[in-house]
Amino acid sequence: MGRYIVRRVLLAIPVLLGTTFVIYLAVYALPGDPIRALFGPNQVISPSVERALRERFHLDDPLIVQYGHYLAGLARGDLGTSFSGRPVSEIIRAGWPVTFQLGITAWLMEAVLAILLGTLAGVRRGKAADYTVLAGTTLAMGIPFFVVAYVAQFVFGVQLGWFPVSGADAGWPVAYLLPGLVLALGVLPQSARVTRNSVLDNLSADYVDTADAKGLPRRVVVWRHVVRNSLIPVVSLLGVSLGYMLGGTVLIEGIFNLPGLGYQIFTSIPQHDGPVVVGIGTLLVLVFLLVNLLVDLLYGILDPRIRLH
Amino acid sequence: MASSTPVSASTDLRPVVRTGLTRSPAFVISATVVLIICALAVAPQAFAGWFGHGDPRACDLADSALPPREGHPFGFDVQGCDLYANVIYGARSSVAIALLTTLGTVVVAVVVGCLAGYFRGWTDMLMSRLVDVFLGFPALVGMIVILQTLSTHNEFTVSAVLILFGWPALARVMRGSVLAVVNSEYIAAARGIGAGPVRILLRHVIPNSIGPVAVLAGLNVGGIIAYESALTFLGVGLQTPAISWGVQLNTAQQYFTTSIHLLVFPSIFLTVTVLGFVLLGDALRDAIDPRIR
Amino acid sequence: MSDLLESLPGHDPGAPMLSVEDLQVEFATAHGTVRAVNGVSYAVGAGETLAVLGESGSGKSVTARAVMGIVRAPRGRVTAGAIRLRGVDLLTLPEETRRRLRGTTVAMIFQDALSALNPVLPVGYQIAEMFRYHRGASRREARRRAVEVLDRVRIPSAARRAGDYPHQFSGGMRQRVGIALAIALDPKVIIADEPTTALDVTVQAQIMRLLGEIQREHGTALVLITHDMGVVADIADRVAVMYAGRVVEEAGAHDIYARPAHPYTRALLGAIPRPHLRGKRLAVIPGAPPDMSRPDEGCRFRPRCELAGPGCADAPPLYDVAPGRASACHEWTKVIEG
Numbered sequence: 001m002g003r004y005i006v007r008r009v010l011l012a013i014p015v016l017l018g019t020t021f022v023i024y025l026a027v028y029a030l031p032g033d034p035i036r037a038l039f040g041p042n043q044v045i046s047p048s049v050e051r052a053l054r055e056r057f058h059l060d061d062p063l064i065v066q067y068g069h070y071l072a073g074l075a076r077g078d079l080g081t082s083f084s085g086r087p088v089s090e091i092i093r094a095g096w097p098v099t100f101q102l103g104i105t106a107w108l109m110e111a112v113l114a115i116l117l118g119t120l121a122g123v124r125r126g127k128a129a130d131y132t133v134l135a136g137t138t139l140a141m142g143i144p145f146f147v148v149a150y151v152a153q154f155v156f157g158v159q160l161g162w163f164p165v166s167g168a169d170a171g172w173p174v175a176y177l178l179p180g181l182v183l184a185l186g187v188l189p190q191s192a193r194v195t196r197n198s199v200l201d202n203l204s205a206d207y208v209d210t211a212d213a214k215g216l217p218r219r220v221v222v223w224r225h226v227v228r229n230s231l232i233p234v235v236s237l238l239g240v241s242l243g244y245m246l247g248g249t250v251l252i253e254g255i256f257n258l259p260g261l262g263y264q265i266f267t268s269i270p271q272h273d274g275p276v277v278v279g280i281g282t283l284l285v286l287v288f289l290l291v292n293l294l295v296d297l298l299y300g301i302l303d304p305r306i307r308l309h
Numbered sequence: 310m311a312s313s314t315p316v317s318a319s320t321d322l323r324p325v326v327r328t329g330l331t332r333s334p335a336f337v338i339s340a341t342v343v344l345i346i347c348a349l350a351v352a353p354q355a356f357a358g359w360f361g362h363g364d365p366r367a368c369d370l371a372d373s374a375l376p377p378r379e380g381h382p383f384g385f386d387v388q389g390c391d392l393y394a395n396v397i398y399g400a401r402s403s404v405a406i407a408l409l410t411t412l413g414t415v416v417v418a419v420v421v422g423c424l425a426g427y428f429r430g431w432t433d434m435l436m437s438r439l440v441d442v443f444l445g446f447p448a449l450v451g452m453i454v455i456l457q458t459l460s461t462h463n464e465f466t467v468s469a470v471l472i473l474f475g476w477p478a479l480a481r482v483m484r485g486s487v488l489a490v491v492n493s494e495y496i497a498a499a500r501g502i503g504a505g506p507v508r509i510l511l512r513h514v515i516p517n518s519i520g521p522v523a524v525l526a527g528l529n530v531g532g533i534i535a536y537e538s539a540l541t542f543l544g545v546g547l548q549t550p551a552i553s554w555g556v557q558l559n560t561a562q563q564y565f566t567t568s569i570h571l572l573v574f575p576s577i578f579l580t581v582t583v584l585g586f587v588l589l590g591d592a593l594r595d596a597i598d599p600r601i602r
Numbered sequence: 603m604s605d606l607l608e609s610l611p612g613h614d615p616g617a618p619m620l621s622v623e624d625l626q627v628e629f630a631t632a633h634g635t636v637r638a639v640n641g642v643s644y645a646v647g648a649g650e651t652l653a654v655l656g657e658s659g660s661g662k663s664v665t666a667r668a669v670m671g672i673v674r675a676p677r678g679r680v681t682a683g684a685i686r687l688r689g690v691d692l693l694t695l696p697e698e699t700r701r702r703l704r705g706t707t708v709a710m711i712f713q714d715a716l717s718a719l720n721p722v723l724p725v726g727y728q729i730a731e732m733f734r735y736h737r738g739a740s741r742r743e744a745r746r747r748a749v750e751v752l753d754r755v756r757i758p759s760a761a762r763r764a765g766d767y768p769h770q771f772s773g774g775m776r777q778r779v780g781i782a783l784a785i786a787l788d789p790k791v792i793i794a795d796e797p798t799t800a801l802d803v804t805v806q807a808q809i810m811r812l813l814g815e816i817q818r819e820h821g822t823a824l825v826l827i828t829h830d831m832g833v834v835a836d837i838a839d840r841v842a843v844m845y846a847g848r849v850v851e852e853a854g855a856h857d858i859y860a861r862p863a864h865p866y867t868r869a870l871l872g873a874i875p876r877p878h879l880r881g882k883r884l885a886v887i888p889g890a891p892p893d894m895s896r897p898d899e900g901c902r903f904r905p906r907c908e909l910a911g912p913g914c915a916d917a918p919p920l921y922d923v924a925p926g927r928a929s930a931c932h933e934w935t936k937v938i939e940g
Contacts, residue, residue, distance in 0.1 A: 018442030026455045138591060142584030144535040146542060146558075147576045150565070158566075206717040212672045213712075214732050214783060215704030224731075225720050232722075247449020251539060255562070265453060269544040274457060281454035288447045304722060304767040 008296045012289060019285050024070050027278050074286075079279035083271070088279030091264055095280075098260030099249055101172045105180030106245055110188055111238055117188075118195020118234070119227055125200060133196065137189035145186040145248065149255045152182050166257035179256040183248045187241035194237050198230035205229070232303050239295030246284045336592035342585030349397055350404035357394040365394040365552055374568040383574040387560055395552055396574050402464055402553040403582060406537045407530050409468035410475060415526050417476040419519060422483025423510050426518075427491055436480070443477040449539065456545035467546050471533060479522050486518035493517075524594050531586035538579050554579045607687055607707050607790075610699070614689030619823040620669070620708070620791045621645035625683035627664050627673055636895045638664045638678070640847035643920070646840070648790065649821040651814075653834040653855070655870070656844035659891055662827045665844075666793045669825075670710050671700045687791065706736050709789040711813075713796040715780035719768035725779045726752070726764025732786045748786070755782045755812060774805035778812070785816055792817070793825045798833070810837060831870065835859060840926075843867045846892050846902035849920070853927040863929035863938045865907050901931070909933045 045053075054060060061069070073079075079088040121133035140148075156178055157165035163178040164170045173180075202208065203226055211221045252258070254266030261280050268276040349356055357363040361380050368390035377384040383392035425436035443451075452470050459466055490496065491514065499509050540546035541555025542562075549556055554575040561571035607613060627639035639661040646652040654662045667673045668680050671692065685692045687707060692700055712718035720728055729751055730744035739747060745764070752760035755778040768776060777797060784792050794813060798806035814837050817824045828834060834841055834855060841858045843851040843866065851864035862868040869887040889906035892898065901918050904910040913932050920928040923938065931937060 014438055015441050015445040018438070019445045022442065022446075022451075023454060027458050138588065139584070142531060142587040143580050144538055144583055146539055147580055150572055150576065154569070206712065206714065207720040209667070209672050210710075210712060210718045210783065211720070213670050213704055213710045215701050215706060216731060216735050217701065220731070220735060225723070229720065229722055243447035244449070246447040247453075250449065250453060250543060254543070266543065269453070269457065277457045278454055281450050281457075284450045285446055288450075289445055292445075302722065305769055 004300050005297060008293060008300075012293045016286070016289055019289065020071060020074065020282065021067060023278065023282055023285065024067050027274075074282070079282060080275040082268075082276045083273040088276055091276060092261060092280060092283060095259060095261045095264050098168055098258050099253070099262060100260075102176050102180055102183065102249060102253065102258060102260060103242070103245060105173060105176040106183035106248075107238070107242065109180055109184040110191060110241060110245075113184065113188055114191035114195050114234065114238075115227065115231070118192045119199050119222070119230070121192070121196040122199030122203065122230075123222055130196075133192060137192050140185050141189040145182060146251045146255060148185055149179070149182045149252055152178055153255065166255075168258045168260075175258070179252045179258060183245055183252050186248050187244045191234060191237050191241055195230060195234050198233050199226055202226045202229045228302075232299065235295060235299055235302055239292045242291050242295075243288050246288055333592055333596075335588050336596075339585045339588035339592060342581060343589050346400050346582050346585060347404060349400035353398045353401060357397040360393060362391040363394055365390055365398045367391070374564055374571060376568070376570055384568075384570045386557065386571060387564065392557075392571070392574055395557060396554070396578050398552045399554040399557060399575065399578065400582070402547055402551060403534050403537060403579075405464050406468050406471070407533045407586070409464065410471040410533045410537075411526050411530055413468060413472035414475040414479055414529075415522060417472060418479035418483045418522055418526075419515060421476065421480040422487055422518075422522070423514060425480070426484040426487025427506065427510060427514060433484075436484070440477040440481055443474060444481075446474060448474045449536070452536070452540060453543065453545050456540060462546060462548045463551070464547070467537060467540065470540075471536060475529070475533070479525055482525055483518065483522045486521050487514055490514050490518045520597070524597055527593055528587075528590035530590060531583045534579070534586060535583045606699075606702055607690060610690045610695065612686070612690045617686060617689035618645040619648045619650075619688060620825070621684075621686045622665060622669065623684040623686065625665060625668060625685065626681045627661070627668050627678055628681050629678040631895065633895050637681075637897070638847055638894060639668065641683070642844065642847070642849050644842045644849055644852060646791070646823045646825055648823050649817070651817065651824040651826055651837055651839050653838035653841045654825060654827045654844060655829065655831070655834060655841055657829055657891060659894070660844040661847040662844045663795050666710065666795050666825065666827055669708065669791075669793060670704060671697075702736070705732050705789065706787045707789050708791040708793070709784040709787070711777075711780050711784045711792065711794040711797045714800045715773070715776040716768060716800075718780060719776065721768055724765050724767055725771070725782075729764075729779075729782055729786055732783070736787055751782045751786045752779070754785065754816075755779070757782075773801050774808065777801060777805075777809050781809070781812065781816070785820075785822075788820055789822065791823045791825070793827070795827045796829070797826075798830075799828075806833075813837075843870070847894060848902070848930060849928075850903065850930045851928065852920075853923070853929075857924075857927060861938050863923045863927065863934045864931045865909055865933075865937055866903050868937060869906075909936060 077089050079092065081087050082091060117133050117137075121130040124130050153165060156162045164175050168175045207229075208221060208226060211225045216224075246262075249260060249262030250265045251262070253260045253262035257263070261284065265277050265280050354363060357365065360382055368386075368388045370389045372385040372389035374387050375381075375385045375389075381391050381393060383396060386392050386395060421436050421440075425433040451474055455473070456462065456467070456470050459470075496509060496513055499513055504512075537546060538553075538555040538558065541548075541553055542558045544559060546555055547553045549560075557575040558572065558579075561568070561575070564571050621643075622645070623643050625639055625642045626637060629636045629638055638659075642661065642665050644652060644654070654665070656662045664673065664678070669685050669692075673680060680693060683693070687703070692703070695703075719725065726745060726748045729748035730739075730741070733739040733744035733747045734741070737744075749761045749764050752764055757763055757775060757778055763771075768779070771779060777800075780797070784794075792813075797813065798809050801809060810833060813824070813826075816822065826833070826838060838855040841851075841853055841855050842849045843858070843864065845866050851858065851862065851867045853863065858867060859871065862871060866887075873886060887906055892902050892905070899917060900915040901907070901910075904914040907914070909931075911933070916932075918930045918932045920930050921934055923929050923934055929937070
């Protein structure tokens, strides 16, 4: 297991360097003035401020040195300063609990629903339950999820009043249930289908015959043996789906007025507050990489064949 | 014909497509929807004038955000323009971006996949690491960050960013199918008669390995339209004065409680379009390869 | 549990431990219905070993799976016949009752232990499950019993290895685990489906010896499915030869070697390589097994049979050749006289 962890961590390093370099290139090194790019076309910057900024971002050094400075800043937790003068790291400190709670809620909902629906569809292949899940997932794939967000907000928030329409004041979990569900719905179709197919594959595996021949109750065969094996591909998908969710938080937190990291991006875009968008965006990329690393490690726990080789 | 001759034969999909598809209701409905949307995109003026007010730019601020009335079935937007005409014209940018992006991702994926799969070695290493880097991004976040720093936001720049984050998944699939094809006997035979790599790639490898990528690209079209609308909705995609559903929805969100029609009509068109493309992709995929569901 | 079997309708202590009567199993395939098992009958008593012999596709494994009740719709279903344990017809029992008999009264050893064991659960856990769900044992008790069973199949340092996963065992050790699963609850009947085919020759002998010992200790009825004539000669009391979904000959192990009564059996015996025939051409059976999706009313072996005549267009019944011996060949007298 130790060697497996080390290998996974080593593999993650080039991706980490690559993603930060891409962001760095896009923001600071594209042709044109990076100060302009960060601040947007409509801001007026005084020459003294510009000089200070050029120095701050080491814009007169060679590209690779600039990138080095940028990385060193990232390592210190320096993600830049908002146009309003507030450090981005401070904005992040204020916003991350909201995003964390939303992400956990949505992720749990996705995992539970995907496994339940996928297993149900797989076990009842070709029956009504299977077709319902297939049709439902297709529909969910076809509706852009910020449209789903508005519909959910309107129906369950405004009309029925079951959930708060917006804001995080109601606290966890009440304020996060509806936005979490909408966020989960964005990735649920894919993970439910992968679960279904994985369950189908495993249902015809030889070890299921053995479990049946042992006289185990059907529910034990399905949930202990089949689902346990079927989870292996699903878990790696749950890692990828976090990527969609992190992007989705920008839309969902914006629409539901949850003051998290996505909300900060959402409100900073119209204000052309580049440092906030780029800083928080970078953090979300790092979180995504980290969680995927953790998912890889979890994968090793779920599948002993990987762990031990 | 001697069956032992190693011949490169790209799979002929016509019979499969003809037999099963036309009988599938999902295909017939989704194909009709997609055709209508494409017609809207090509010639919006033919549809926009149905209720007598076909010019999306003919606006009167006095009508700002008014609800539907005679001659204006969808009501008016914030600028006082006829919403119906605007929604009809909105199809154009969605379809254009979907087309540009799909073409772009397929071209990049095919080139990268071929280079990696055919030449192997360090080319493969480099390409695969590059794919890893782009798959390491939460896509929407990456797009937002990059679009935020661009100074022009039109169909081309939005498509370019969508391509930037769209090609890696396809390239990985392409590489896989190229690897499978490269080891076949007809490639060895083509090499044997002295064909160069360019000829082998164009005549043999690509036609035989593009199938899965084409299917996947078809499945992605609906998603591209949804992504574009989301980016535009957030304010980093297309921008006013462009006519697009995303822009309309972006404006509408501030009037969520007072003028719900601003949100409803563009949402319906967007949803039907995305759903149409997703269902069509599904139906085609099922007809071509029923195994992958 | 044995008392469960005794409480079931039709229980008769004098009836054979396991008897299969005129069993038919069909599979729905893309090319139509295939009747993989077409009227198979055999019986085996306590402490007896019946070898079921036949080539791939002869229906021997499907029959075994039908006995275990793991042939399931929509893929396959039992369409006729009876499967009796001490006279109790399993096919008439509710599924829940059948489930409680699986593992406790009748158990199975599979051909490829690597795929037959769940790859993500420790082997000890997979054995312990049987004590938990059939005997209501606690987790700890079940684990202790599992280690005992691993000991019984002579897995070295069983207590430690119980926590290992299937892929960490060698092929022979893995098949011992497969046997452990089957014997854990001391069943009355064990069906072993080619238990040594996937193993090295030296390991094969060890596994067969282990099976034989366990069977003698507990008086288990053993159905040994195989295509290995050598194994048959070593441990079988009786032999049932299957061809194209039917039993074509049934006899004592000694008799069948000495004087086969069916042309197919005779051909099979001729196809064994023997040292004293070195340098000579090995006999092969001409032709190929029939396509089971095409119904055929006659003897299914006649296209490959040197004795085939016009009478073979009618399916031969199982003729009684001698007490406890039967052959499904119109011309059995000619065959047996050789």
